Amino acid sequence: MLVKYLAPAIVAIGAASAQSASTCTVSGGTTTIHSQADATGLAKCKTIKGSVVVTKEVAGDFQLSGPQIITGDLKIENNPNINSVGSDTLEQIGGEFRLVETTQLNAVNMLKLNSVSKLTWQSIGNVPDMGMTQLNKVDEITISDSHLRNIDAINVTSIKSMNLDNNQFITKYEPAIKEITGDLTIQANGLDMEVGFPNLIWAMNMAISDVSKISFPSLQVVNGSARFDNNKFDSFSFPNLTETKTGDISFVGNENMQNLTFPKLTQVGGGLLVANNTELEEINGFPALQTVVGAIKLRGNFTEVKFPKLQSVRGAFDLSSTNDVTNDCKALAKMAPKTQGGNGEIEGTFDCQSNNEEANQDTSGKTGSGQGVTGGSSGSGSDKKDSGAAGLSVNAGLFLAAAGVLAQLLL
Numbered sequence: 001m002l003v004k005y006l007a008p009a010i011v012a013i014g015a016a017s018a019q020s021a022s023t024c025t026v027s028g029g030t031t032t033i034h035s036q037a038d039a040t041g042l043a044k045c046k047t048i049k050g051s052v053v054v055t056k057e058v059a060g061d062f063q064l065s066g067p068q069i070i071t072g073d074l075k076i077e078n079n080p081n082i083n084s085v086g087s088d089t090l091e092q093i094g095g096e097f098r099l100v101e102t103t104q105l106n107a108v109n110m111l112k113l114n115s116v117s118k119l120t121w122q123s124i125g126n127v128p129d130m131g132m133t134q135l136n137k138v139d140e141i142t143i144s145d146s147h148l149r150n151i152d153a154i155n156v157t158s159i160k161s162m163n164l165d166n167n168q169f170i171t172k173y174e175p176a177i178k179e180i181t182g183d184l185t186i187q188a189n190g191l192d193m194e195v196g197f198p199n200l201i202w203a204m205n206m207a208i209s210d211v212s213k214i215s216f217p218s219l220q221v222v223n224g225s226a227r228f229d230n231n232k233f234d235s236f237s238f239p240n241l242t243e244t245k246t247g248d249i250s251f252v253g254n255e256n257m258q259n260l261t262f263p264k265l266t267q268v269g270g271g272l273l274v275a276n277n278t279e280l281e282e283i284n285g286f287p288a289l290q291t292v293v294g295a296i297k298l299r300g301n302f303t304e305v306k307f308p309k310l311q312s313v314r315g316a317f318d319l320s321s322t323n324d325v326t327n328d329c330k331a332l333a334k335m336a337p338k339t340q341g342g343n344g345e346i347e348g349t350f351d352c353q354s355n356n357e358e359a360n361q362d363t364s365g366k367t368g369s370g371q372g373v374t375g376g377s378s379g380s381g382s383d384k385k386d387s388g389a390a391g392l393s394v395n396a397g398l399f400l401a402a403a404g405v406l407a408q409l410l411l
């Protein structure tokens with residue numbers, strides 16, 4: 001077995017030995033490991049150039065000791081027989097660390113591993129913790145369907161993307177991350193999960209669901225969009241957010257939310273959607289909001305709706321409440337399009353409705369006049385009239401999927 005599967009590697013070791021005796025290069029770029037013996041055969045390779053794939057024939061406790069660096073991926077996938085994965089030497093995985101459908105796995109022990117380009121762990125059995133001391137560099141993280149208790153070993157200040165979903169034992173996450181350059185998705189984790197990003201300054205896109213507490217005290221800019229659906233928090237604040245550059249802000253179905261406050265927000269680069277948050281009675285938490293590049297759509301049990309500084313809405317304004325907001329509608333109507341008798345600060349259709357029992361039934365991103373809430377221009381503040389597709393493509397597909405109807409952009 002060993003000879004058969006490692007023959008190419010051994011040849012390559014010979015070839016590479018002029019440079020470095022401990023750099024093992026494999027022709028074809030992938031070392032396939034079918035047994036513990038195959039892995040033991042790599043003990044002399046300090047650096048493995050290429051990827052390592054562990055097949056489903058590997059069972060029980062698997063140890064990959066010796067190598068410090070794998071320049072490519074380390075993949076263990078669809079393996080129902082492996083119980084643990086360990087290495088007391090491995091420090092770096094240049095590509096992806098992929099553990100997928102390893103349903104009998106109950107431990108990862110890689111205390112020295114500190115750098116991985118992409119970490120994909122999905123359905124990894126009963127692994128209780130990450131088995132690392134400090135993961136100081138990781139660009140992309142997906143952790144799904146795990147029994148991890150925490151992911152505190154991840155200690156980075158910048159990350160490209162992070163997707164945490166269906167991890168029922170993760171109940172708290174407060175990383176020191178300062179910037180998220182791609183998508184942040186958190187949903188369906190532990191009941192009452194508490195999420196805090198105390199140091200986050202900017203993020204591209206965020207979609208957060210099913211959390212009971214949330215805190216982003218220092219977030220200043222969302223470059224794309226921010227969506228919060230079906231959460232359990234009773235109040236929400238972005239105390240330091242000044243703008244979303246190109247995307248929507250959306251709150252749908254947060255059944256306990258009583259307060260929504262954005263004290264410094266001046267611009268929403270897309271649309272603003274607030275719907276079916278039935279405990280939210282007052283929309284008065286936008287004291288500085290001046291510009292909404294898309295539409296505003298509000299559906300709920302509102303008794304008060306005030307936007308004191310609002311002066312430009314390029315899309316529609318579409319409000320419907322189960323309660324009486326007649327006076328606020330009168331005040332807001334002054335900004336309606338000229339064709340509706342207003343001063344034109346709202347460019348799309350103006351609709352404002354009180355005492356509509358059905359107000360909460362409509363949570364789509366589509367406004368009464370058929371427009372989507374998303375803004376057309378990609379943050380440039382220009383008045384492009386038909387840049388719908390271009391504007392939308394700014395938002396990641398994931399976020400669009402969640403708000404499919406936003407594609408109906410007819411500015």
Ligand SMILES: *[C@@H]1O[C@H](CO)[C@@H](O)[C@H](O)[C@H]1NC(C)=O
Pocket residue numbers: 134136155
């Ligand atoms: C995270 O890493 C920084 C250095 O990069 C270190 O100072 C800090 O103590 C680490 N945090 C934790 C919780 O280990």
Ligand SMILES: *[C@@H]1O[C@H](CO)[C@@H](O)[C@H](O)[C@H]1NC(C)=O
Pocket residue numbers: 217218219220240
């Ligand atoms: C809020 O943003 C300002 C810059 O606009 C920054 O100076 C301040 O430190 C931020 N506050 C927090 C709590 O991060």
Ligand SMILES: *[C@@H]1O[C@H](CO)[C@@H](O)[C@H](O)[C@H]1NC(C)=O
Pocket residue numbers: 181202203204221222223
């Ligand atoms: C997002 O906005 C921040 C703050 O303005 C900026 O520093 C950062 O470069 C932007 N990121 C992207 C990807 O545009």
Ligand SMILES: *[C@@H]1O[C@H](CO)[C@@H](O)[C@H](O)[C@H]1NC(C)=O
Pocket residue numbers: 234235258259
């Ligand atoms: C909401 O705000 C009001 C006043 O601004 C405050 O009295 C109340 O405690 C807040 N509710 C929550 C759940 O934070």
Ligand SMILES: *[C@@H]1O[C@H](CO)[C@@H](O)[C@H](O)[C@H]1NC(C)=O
Pocket residue numbers: 278279301322357358
């Ligand atoms: C919201 O309004 C609906 C329709 O009037 C009503 O059935 C529901 O009880 C209200 N919810 C709250 C929390 O006030």
Ligand SMILES: *[C@@H]1O[C@H](CO)[C@@H](O)[C@H](O)[C@H]1NC(C)=O
Pocket residue numbers: 253254255276278360361362363
């Ligand atoms: C509104 O939210 C409630 C939970 O508060 C949910 O049961 C209902 O299905 C939601 N309605 C819509 C139309 O999304």
